[in-house]
Amino acid sequence: MDARKPRNLWEMLLDWKALPAVFILFTISLNLIANSVYDLLLTLFAPTGANAQPTQLVPQASVSALITVVVTLAVIISVLLVIQQLRRIVQRWTADHPQPKPKTLSPGEQVDEAFLRNRRGLVFSVGLGDYTIRYALYADPEGSPDAYEFRPHLKEMECIGLVCSELTKQVAEKVAQEFASTYARTHPGTDIKAAHELRTRIASINDTSSKDCAIQTELLLNWMRIQHGLGTDQLAVDVTGGKKTMSMGLSSMADDQRVDQQYIDSEYSKDRKPIQGSQKAILPISFSNNVASVAERVA
Numbered sequence: 001m002d003a004r005k006p007r008n009l010w011e012m013l014l015d016w017k018a019l020p021a022v023f024i025l026f027t028i029s030l031n032l033i034a035n036s037v038y039d040l041l042l043t044l045f046a047p048t049g050a051n052a053q054p055t056q057l058v059p060q061a062s063v064s065a066l067i068t069v070v071v072t073l074a075v076i077i078s079v080l081l082v083i084q085q086l087r088r089i090v091q092r093w094t095a096d097h098p099q100p101k102p103k104t105l106s107p108g109e110q111v112d113e114a115f116l117r118n119r120r121g122l123v124f125s126v127g128l129g130d131y132t133i134r135y136a137l138y139a140d141p142e143g144s145p146d147a148y149e150f151r152p153h154l155k156e157m158e159c160i161g162l163v164c165s166e167l168t169k170q171v172a173e174k175v176a177q178e179f180a181s182t183y184a185r186t187h188p189g190t191d192i193k194a195a196h197e198l199r200t201r202i203a204s205i206n207d208t209s210s211k212d213c214a215i216q217t218e219l220l221l222n223w224m225r226i227q228h229g230l231g232t233d234q235l236a237v238d239v240t241g242g243k244k245t246m247s248m249g250l251s252s253m254a255d256d257q258r259v260d261q262q263y264i265d266s267e268y269s270k271d272r273k274p275i276q277g278s279q280k281a282i283l284p285i286s287f288s289n290n291v292a293s294v295a296e297r298v299a
Contacts, residue, residue, distance in 0.1 A: 114262035114281035115153045117288060120234040121224040122157075123217055125250050126164035126172045127241035132264040133175050135279045136238055138182070142276055148182040157183070158228045159199040161220030163246060165207035176200035198227075205249075207242060213249025214256075221257060233288035236260040254285070261285040 114136075124133050134141035137160075138148045150157050160179050164172040180196035187195075201223060203216035217237060224230045237254040239247040240263050254261050260283060267278035 112281035114236075114283045115151060117236065117260065117283070117286075118153050118156065118234065119236050120154075120156050120158045121160070121221075121228065121230045122235070123161040123163065123220050123224075123237040123250065124175070125213070125237075125239055125242035125246040126162050126168045126175065127243075128168055128171065129241070129273065130171050130175050131274050131276065132240045132266060132279065133238070134178075135264055136240075136262070136281060137179065145178050145181065148178065148185075150182065150186065158230060159201070159224055161217075161224065162200070162202045163213055163216050163220070163242070163250060164202060164204055165242070165246070166204060167207070168242065169202065169204055172202045176202060205246070207246050210245045210249035210252065213246045214253040217250045217253040218257070221253070221259060232257065232259055236262050238262050238264065240264040251285075258287040260288050 122136070124136070126133070131141065134148075137150060137154065137157075139151050140147070140149065160176070162172040162175060176196060179200055180192050183195045183199055184190040184192040201220060203220060205212045205216050207213075221235060221237075224235060225232075237250045237259055239250045239254075239261055241247075251261055253259075263282050263284055265280045265282055266274035269275055
């Protein structure tokens with residue numbers, strides 16, 4: 001049985017489908033009853049005889065006033081019934097169509113900690129894969145390179161440095177080319193070749209020597225400061241890719257120069273490849289207070 005089916009006369013009258021008919025019938029009935037009662041009283045108590053004069057026991061105006069009052073009350077009651085029924089309809093609709101709860105963002109959808117800083121220069125250690133670098137740079141790292149857009153906190157991005165080994169140099173060159181192409185596309189009038197030459201720099205090192213990595217990291221950071229006029233709080237090194245010795249070298253030099261360090265944390269498959277969508281950019285070491293505004297983060 002339908003639990004919403006009216007269970008008594010009162011609930012039946014409250015059914016919105018019956019309200020118009022109830023209102024009309026109620027009003028007509030009151031008018032008929034009032035007129036009938038008046039006519040009955042006039043008939044019963046009116047004087048008889050040839051010389052009898054018609055007498056109104058109750059002035060006609062009083063009857064009209066009474067009818068007006070009754071009709072007004074009927075209208076008020078009907079309106080209240082309509083309001084009550086509308087509330088029930090809204091409650092029923094709300095129960096049948098619950099509002100979706102605010103979406104809880106997964107770690108990959110959060111505004112990552114490392115993306116709360118405005119950056120204009122980044123130095124990466126480069127491994128055999130480039131997905132974490134693309135995640136750090138682009139709003140849609142899984143999309144087509146021809147449509148890459150820098151993340152909101154990188155909207156004033158100027159340059160990148162790539163520390164790689166001979167084994168990963170080809171990956172670094174691919175990353176540099178994609179960066180130059182994206183920069184040229186988002187800065188009308190900029191030539192891709194010029195962007196590649198002026199805004200990307202690759203440092204090939206011995207990946208077993210942390211000292212070599214540290215030296216090249218220092219050179220890249222100084223290049224960004226001198227060539228592009230960037231301040232320390234606008235720089236960061238990403239220690240995600242490459243061997244541990246490479247990450248150690250980048251980290252030690254960043255620590256010496258008080259440059260922020262970011263890391264793209266990922267879940268990995270059995271073959272040690274990062275699972276797309278599981279990334280989260282964290283900021284294990286931070287010296288700057290260059291926090292992007294909320295509007296800049298979501299622009």
